[in-house]
Every structure is written in structure tokens, then in C-alpha cells.
Amino acid sequence: MNTASPLYADFSGLAELKARSVSDRAGSTAEVARQFESLLIGQMMKSMRQASLGEGILDNDQSLFYRDLLDQQLSLHLSENGGIGLAAAIQRQLDRTGTEMKMDGMGMATGIRRRFVAGPVENPVIPPDAADHAVNRTGETDASDWSSTEFVEKLWPWALEAANRIGLQPQALLAQAALETGWGRKMIRRTDGSPSHNLFGIKADGRWDGGRVSVSSLEYEEGSAVKRKDYFRTYGSFRESFDDYVNFLNANPRYDQALAVTSDSRAYFVALQDAGYATDPRYAQKIDAVLRGREMNQALAQLKAKVNRPL
Numbered sequence: 001m002n003t004a005s006p007l008y009a010d011f012s013g014l015a016e017l018k019a020r021s022v023s024d025r026a027g028s029t030a031e032v033a034r035q036f037e038s039l040l041i042g043q044m045m046k047s048m049r050q051a052s053l054g055e056g057i058l059d060n061d062q063s064l065f066y067r068d069l070l071d072q073q074l075s076l077h078l079s080e081n082g083g084i085g086l087a088a089a090i091q092r093q094l095d096r097t098g099t100e101m102k103m104d105g106m107g108m109a110t111g112i113r114r115r116f117v118a119g120p121v122e123n124p125v126i127p128p129d130a131a132d133h134a135v136n137r138t139g140e141t142d143a144s145d146w147s148s149t150e151f152v153e154k155l156w157p158w159a160l161e162a163a164n165r166i167g168l169q170p171q172a173l174l175a176q177a178a179l180e181t182g183w184g185r186k187m188i189r190r191t192d193g194s195p196s197h198n199l200f201g202i203k204a205d206g207r208w209d210g211g212r213v214s215v216s217s218l219e220y221e222e223g224s225a226v227k228r229k230d231y232f233r234t235y236g237s238f239r240e241s242f243d244d245y246v247n248f249l250n251a252n253p254r255y256d257q258a259l260a261v262t263s264d265s266r267a268y269f270v271a272l273q274d275a276g277y278a279t280d281p282r283y284a285q286k287i288d289a290v291l292r293g294r295e296m297n298q299a300l301a302q303l304k305a306k307v308n309r310p311l
Contacts, residue, residue, distance in 0.1 A: 037084070038078075041078055042071065042072055043145075142195045143183075143185070143195070143238075144184060144185055144187065144195070145185075146183070146184050147183075148178070148295040149298065149299040151177075151178060151183045151184050152174055152296070152300065153299070153306070155174060155238055155242075156174070156303060158239045158242045159173045159174050159177075159242060161242065162242035162243065162245060162246050166246055166249065166250075166259055166262050167262040167263060168262040168265065169265055171296060171300060172265040172268070172269075172291055173242070173245075175287050175291035175296060176200060176269070176287050176290075177199035177200060178295075178296070179286055179290050180199060180200055180201040181198075181199055183295070188213060188215050188232050188234075189215075190211075190213050190234060191213060196211075196213055196232065196233070197234065197237055197238050197240065197241045198232055198233055198235060198241055199238060199242070200241065200245045201232065202233050202245065203231060203232055203233065204231040204232055204233045204234075205231075208233055210233060210234065211234035211235070212231045212232065212233060212234060213231065213232055213234055214230070214231050215230070215232060216228065254275045255272065255275050255277070257271045257274075257275065258271035258277075265291060266288055269283070269284035269287045270284045272284065
């Protein structure tokens with residue numbers, strides 16, 4: 001007999017799952033593992049959508065909304081019918097580490113407290129909502145699994161701080177960072193795999209005495225893209241990256257013209273490109289497309305609703 005409670009989208013089963021987390025830890029662990037698998041499948045499908053070449057010519061906000069609902073339903077259906085093997089792995093990890101779960105109102109595990117278990121714990125599974133920020137094995141904040149909305153929300157305070165120093169819109173700074181790092185997913189990494197926190201692709205020349213890492217980059221020479229290996233700066237945090245970006249511009253007279261037109265983001269990025277900040281001849285155009293694109297607009301709308309005041 002199948003006694004598994006419905007997934008989180010079925011509210012009739014949430015009270016049952018919360019009760020089982022107390023009376024039947026093994027059963028509730030299996031259920032929570034299955035729900036995490038559903039969420040992970042959903043994130044995989046979202047990433048696949050984002051990797052596409054673009055929306056169809058007949059797509060609009062309504063069709064995209066219903067497409068997202070369909071993707072959610074498909075992820076639920078897959079998880080309910082055997083999944084892709086992640087649930088079993090997650091359950092084994094939870095059972096091996098001896099976890100105690102605290103369920104929230106949605107029937108999801110909001111706190112997972114690990115009890116001491118003799119022997120090493122390999123490849124610990126960290127639930128998506130177990131922490132405010134994604135943290136890698138070295139304890140550094142990592143943006144590689146952030147959505148575009150999370151990218152804007154988590155970096156907003158430092159973007160606002162840096163933007164105020166030069167008179168630019170914070171969302172314009174975030175658009176440049178999003179272009180440089182693929183919304184955090186393609187950020188330069190150190191040799192040990194930890195994040196460099198380099199949001200603006202600033203290279204480490206002879207004047208830089210901080211950390212650095214050598215990576216391949218795409219440069220444009222006489223209109224043609226050429227792959228080169230260069231040293232790039234590394235930082236201890238994203239805030240340091242924003243601070244260094246402003247300091248870098250202020251310390252270089254060639255960017256004076258760009259800093260003089262920060263009240264107009266389009267003019268600012270054109271002037272930045274003309275001053276040689278990037279070799280891509282469409283650099284300013286690409287940043288502007290990100291700034292005015294659907295992902296940025298949706299992220300700003302959600303952030304505005306969350307803080308309940310104009311940005």
C-alpha cells in the first residue's frame with residue numbers, strides 16, 4: 001500500500017507530512033527527499049529554458065506563465081513516478097547523517113540539524129532553503145546556483161552602495177555584472193574551484209597587488225574574437241568587487257568621460273566601451289539589452305514588491 005503523502009503542491013497532504021516528521025522519521029525523510037528531488041528537477045528544467053536561443057515569436061507573458069506551470073507539473077509528475085534517482089541518494093544521505101527535521105507550513109524541511117554520527121560524512125546534501133546564501137566548501141558565498149531574481153536581490157545592497165558613489169542606477173551596475181558573469185553562473189573561479197567574486201571582469205595588471213587567477217578570455221582584435229589567457233582579480237566578497245570597480249574607474253583618467261554621464265546609463269556604457277573597458281564592439285549594447293530585458297524587469301518587480309517601496 002502506498003502511504004506517501006502528496007507533494008508540496010497538494011495542500012491536503014501537508015498536515016500529514018508534518019505529523020509524520022514527528023511520528024515516522026524514516027517515512028517523512030523519504031517524502032522530503034522526494035520533494036527536494038522535485039524542486040531540483042524544476043530547477044533543471046528552468047535552466048534548460050534559460051539556455052534556449054530565445055522565446056517564440058508568438059510567446060507573451062501569459063503563455064510563458066502557463067509554460068512555467070506546465071514545467072512545475074512535469075517535475076512533480078516525474079518525481080511521483082520514480083524520479084531520476086536523486087530522491088534515493090538524498091534519503092541515503094539524510095539517513096546516514098542522522099538528521100532531525102523541522103517542517104514549515106508548506107510541509108518542507110526548513111531546518112535540518114545534523115546529530116553526531118561516528119565516521120566521515122561524504123558529499124553532504126544541503127537543502128535549497130537551509131541557508132540564506134549558497135556557500136561552497138570553503139565557506140565563501142557562491143552565486144553559481146542563483147536565479148536572476150536572487151542575483152539582483154542578494155547583490156542589491158552593494159550595487160546600491162557602489163552606484164551611489166558614481167551617480168549610476170544600481171540596476172545598471174547589476175546588468176553589467178550579469179553580462180560579465182552570466183547572472184553569476186559563469187563567474188571566474190580560482191584554481192581550487194572557489195568563486196573569485198569578480199563581477200566586472202577586471203584584469204590583474206601590474207598595479208594590482210591582491211589575489212589573481214589565470215583564465216582564458218575572449219577578446220576582440222580588429223573585429224575578430226580571439227581567445228587569450230589573462231590574469232583576473234579575485235576578491236574576498238562581492239562587496240569588495242563592487243568597491244574595487246568604483247575605485248578602478250576613479251583611478252583611471254580615461255574613464256572620466258564615462259563618469260561624467262552616469263545619469264544616462266546608455267551613454268555611460270557607450271563611453272565606458274569607447275574608453276577601452278571592453279574590446280567587444282557590442283559591449284554597451286549587450287549591457288543595455290540585459291538592463292531592459294525580461295529577467296531584469298521581473299527581478300526588479302519582485303524586489304520592489306518585497307521591500308514595498310520604490311527602488
